[in-house]
Amino acid sequence: MQLSRRSFFKIMGAAGASVTALPPSANAWKSKAPPDPYGCLVDLTRCVGCRKCEEACAEVNGLPTPERPNCQCIVFDKKRRPDDKAYTVVNRYFTGKLDQFDKPLPTYAKVQCMHCQDPACVSACIVGALTKDETGAVRYDATKCIGCRYCMVACPFEIPAYEYHDPITPRVIKCSFCYDRISKKGGLPGCATICPTEALTFGKRETIVKVAQKRLEENPGKYIDHVYGEKEVGGTSWLYISSVPFEKVNLPVLSDKPSPKLSETIQHSLFSYLWSPLALFGVLGALMYKSNKNQGEPENKGGY
């Protein structure tokens, strides 16, 4: 038993080291975000919940007409999520704010794919069916997809939806940032073309961040002093400003660390050039040679 224990120490050491140790040569993780993407600002103080954006989105993307398109009443009674029939939905939240007659004031919040700068879904996708485009759009290519749904597990905003009732060719469904439209000069995403209260502002992300910051500066006390999406998970193409705390309108508190950083760092420090599997192969080969020689037996007689 003594010898076996020692051998085990060795293999545990080798395996353990390969999991935890980062070789000095490993390059630090680098963001793969496009240099000059588009962005879109949602100003929650301006949104009145008319849901025209839902309608416009459905129209330009060939999706079914939204549920009760002209209703601003009972459709808000339940919290909705983007699903396989809708890229975007608007929800109503009562956050405790009161108007001058002490009646609760609603806050409306549009939700759609945030088009992260370093998207978790793109990193997770087993076949690279999801890609981050130069425009900032996170695009989906159904012809590569195998339907593993790891993108849905990975997404911190819980956005990708699935066609669960298609038995053979289901697709992942999510906002495309109207890629076909915004990649043309002057093109706008469907939702941003229609907003009657200018709650949606589309442009280069860099400009949009400045617009947001300017609004915060020029209206002291009106907004929470934070541009949501500027730094969250390394930055997103969609940005929000609000007078109520973001977590009250279902925008989660997230760290500034890009979602894929930890797993990609581990994967690449371990498996670039397959150095650790090769090293382990060598260690085990040496052990096998030694143990079989010591026992004076022909190597692995008879296999299994």
Added chain:
Amino acid sequence: MEHKAGPLNKKFWTPGVLVMLVFMIAGGISILARFTGGIGYITNLTNARPWGLWVGVDVATGVALAAGGFTTAALAHIFGKHYYEPVTRPALLTAALGYTFVVLGLLVDIGRSWAIWKPIFNWNTNSVLFEVAMCVMVYLHVLYIEFIPVVAEQFKDRVNLPGPLSVFNGLIDMILKIADAILDKIMWVFIILGVVLSCMHQSSLGSLMLIAPTKLHPLWYTPILPLLFLLSAFAVGYPMVVFETTIASSSFNLDSEMNILAPLTRITVFLLGIYMFFKLGDMFVRGTYTYLLDGNYQTNSFIVEMLFGVMIPWVMLLFEKVRNSRRGVFTAASLIVGGVVLNRINVFIVGYKPPLSDNGYFPAPGEFFVTLGLIATLMFVYRLVVTWLPVLQESKEVPS
């Protein structure tokens, strides 16, 4: 100990096998429903919960419990402990069948089953799942190759195909002999490769969840999750061998193999101890013990996993009396196996709670039918193989 592996040549159709058949039929009908009505037709999976019972049990747990294959191969063939060779064949068969059913489970679970080959040509090396998939794919073939000598041993010079196929008897025999002769020389490559590939994807299965820090409960979400998955795979390998060998030898009325199983559990004390050390250490370093008394279903599940799946069996195995008793060893091994099963279920199902849109998840009957059907089919094929191929140790005289 000078026994040799041999086919069982026992009665195949027993009441137990008929029960398996019922589960297989129920599973088959459910799979038919999945491929006509879609995944949503027979599961409770939602956009918030894209992974459920099938990924948690059929895939993650299946891979973990097949760890007996590479851990016994490492012990007997790489570290040269030939004493343990009698258990390598059953462990190899379990691993080969286990991984086959992991792939079958995946085929049911993924939306576009017909596209399962696409990762071979569309690489995303940033994706943990890509690495897992590649390793599992190659390892499955390695396992099949490792099994060829077993087939060759049984059928060399005895190939006897029925009817008109008998003209191929000579050809098949020749292929078997050549394959066996070549493999005899290079089997060491596949044995080491199998261990390396196992270490890679056993750990990476844990890395899968690292991309979703807000969804997995902090009791399980840790940067060392891949290390914990690897260590638990090491720890569960021999208990799984004990578990299935004991069941097989009582079910087929074979010699008890306590003389091999008892020392295996001594190694388990060591391996399980390392796992426990890292698991508890991780909890104290990150201060997550503050959640333990929350009393909700997630934290309770963690307590059950640690207490009954790790700590109690570890303490049990410290006692020589337990290690030398067939019942004691079997109980401890079952607890460890159960603990690793619960760990995988906890990481992929119980501990997973998307904060924004979760409505709770409990598997639908259809999901259970598929999972149970796959397990029953696996046991059915195992029985089929050990009946006709030299896998288990030849039995003692059957007492009347």
